[in-house]
Amino acid sequence: xLYQRYFKNGQRLLLKALKTEEDGRTELLTVYMDGGGSEIFxxxxxxxxxxxxxxxxxxxxxxxxxxEILGLGIRVTGTFLxxxxxxxxxxxxxxxxxxxxxxxxxxxxxxxxLRFTRGQDAFKALRSTWEKNIELLHSPNSPLxxxxxxxxQVNISSGGIRFxxxxxxxxxxxxxxxxxxxxxxxxxCTLAEIIWTRTSEDETIVHSGMRFINILETDQQRxxxxxxxxxx
Numbered sequence: 001x002l003y004q005r006y007f008k009n010g011q012r013l014l015l016k017a018l019k020t021e022e023d024g025r026t027e028l029l030t031v032y033m034d035g036g037g038s039e040i041f042x043x044x045x046x047x048x049x050x051x052x053x054x055x056x057x058x059x060x061x062x063x064x065x066x067x068e069i070l071g072l073g074i075r076v077t078g079t080f081l082x083x084x085x086x087x088x089x090x091x092x093x094x095x096x097x098x099x100x101x102x103x104x105x106x107x108x109x110x111x112x113x114l115r116f117t118r119g120q121d122a123f124k125a126l127r128s129t130w131e132k133n134i135e136l137l138h139s140p141n142s143p144l145x146x147x148x149x150x151x152x153q154v155n156i157s158s159g160g161i162r163f164x165x166x167x168x169x170x171x172x173x174x175x176x177x178x179x180x181x182x183x184x185x186x187x188x189c190t191l192a193e194i195i196w197t198r199t200s201e202d203e204t205i206v207h208s209g210m211r212f213i214n215i216l217e218t219d220q221q222r223x224x225x226x227x228x229x230x231x232x
Contacts, residue, residue, distance in 0.1 A: 003097065006074050007041065009033050011067060015043065018062040018077065026220065028213040029055065030172065030193060031065075034088055041065070041091045042084055046172040048121030050086040055123065057089060065091070073102040105157035108227045112156065113149030113180035114163070115187075118173060126176045130191045130214050133178075137186050146187060149180045157227070158220040160212055161192060164205040169197050175210060181226050188222060190215040 007013065010032060017027040031043040043065075045051035057080050066075035075098050078091035119126050136142055155162040161179070173194045178187040191214035198207045212220075 003038060003041075003076065003093065006069055006097070007033050007065075007067065007076075009035060013043070013065055013067045016064040016066070018064055024217045026212065026215050026217060028193075028211065030195075030211075030213075031089075036090070039093055040081065041078065041093055042088055043091060044088050047123040047174070048087075051121075051123055052083045052086055052089050053124075054127070057083065063091060065093075068102065073100045074098070075100065105159045106224070106227050106231065107155055107157040108231055109153070109155050110230060111151055112154050112182070113187075114152045114154070114177055115146075115149055116175050116177035118165070118175050120170065120173050123174060126174050126191055127214060129176055130189060133176075133189045134216065137189060142186060146178070146180075149178070149187075156223060158212075158223045160195070160210050162207065162209045164200075165208045167199065167203065167206050169194060169206040169208055171195065171197065181222060183222065183226065185222070188215070188219040190219065 013031050013033060015029040015031045019025075029045060031045055033041065034044040035042040045055075047054065059080060059082075061080040062077060063080065064075055064077050066073055068074065076093055077096055078093040081090040081092045084090055117126070117129075152163050156179075161177075171194055175192045175194065176190075177192060178189055180187045190212045192210035193213050194208050195211050196209045199205075200207070
């Protein structure tokens with residue numbers, strides 16, 4: 001099957017890890033089409049020169065690759081084949097191309113408590129910290145309360161968040177954050193990637209739209225519940 005009419009060189013795509021065992025986690029990566037043919041896609045990861053070595057890819061690992069065309073979602077699955085170099089991987093693509101209607105996630109403007117750490121070209125370290133935080137937050141020894149949250153005006157959905165940052169800010173920069181939903185539970189921990197930016201007129205802040213690339217599905221459900229309860 002020829003996919004070139006749907007997936008073109010330089011096109012930004014979303015790579016989602018599909019687990020054979022349900023573990024309640026969402027894991028996403030931004031990738032860019034960088035060659036290949038009808039059965040093999042070469043994908044470029046924008047997280048630094050050794051990005052392909054920072055994610056635990058393994059032979060045969062199953063992924064979904066998706067994008068948008070003419071307002072519709074388009075997706076195909078494939079298995080990890082090899083690391084081409086430090087920034088690129090190759091996937092063997094399956095003949096299961098699908099069109100689908102994207103569902104817009106419900107969003108809300110609100111004020112939430114945040115704690116976050118920014119990192120450029122630090123995917124492995126931040127992902128490892130996210131793993132440790134998740135383990136701590138869901139262990140019997142988890143803290144009963146946490147401090148140090150800064151109130152911040154945000155726009156949030158179960159898939160991402162927008163709030164202002166101090167410049168400089170670049171797309172693909174990562175942000176490890178804790179989000180206090182004010183529901184009496186421990187904070188949501190997520191690793192987010194900056195997808196788009198818009199600088200204020202006085203250039204003192206950068207409005208940054210982020211996608212959650214590592215987050216528990218239960219935490220996404222908590223965010224959806226929060227939005228449903230606070231949506232005007």
